Amino acid sequence: MGETKDRKANLLRILRQQLQSPEADDGSLGESKRRVIELGDLTTGPESEIDRVKLRMIALSAEIGELRSENVRLASDYQKLTTELREIKLVLARAHAKELRAVEHRTS
Numbered sequence: 001m002g003e004t005k006d007r008k009a010n011l012l013r014i015l016r017q018q019l020q021s022p023e024a025d026d027g028s029l030g031e032s033k034r035r036v037i038e039l040g041d042l043t044t045g046p047e048s049e050i051d052r053v054k055l056r057m058i059a060l061s062a063e064i065g066e067l068r069s070e071n072v073r074l075a076s077d078y079q080k081l082t083t084e085l086r087e088i089k090l091v092l093a094r095a096h097a098k099e100l101r102a103v104e105h106r107t108s
Helices: 002-020 046-107
Strands: none
Touching: 002 046
């Protein structure tokens, strides 16, 4: 649960930096100054709603990026584990075949 709070705090910090950075100002909000909306902000109006939607969109984009990188990492781990499993099965099959040959020589 503490990890979730840290993750949310990190996302909010990133969002605030993006909204306050000069290169993030693309003029899409007209002449109004960009501002950071706090979680408890209950102001109304079109500008506030646009800001909230943009913040949510940026947060979701960041989360999607994190999920994609996690997916790539998990896929890589899956391939490694699959390869290791095949190697272990091969070693066990060779050992089993060797053991069967040894039993066959003893019985004949």
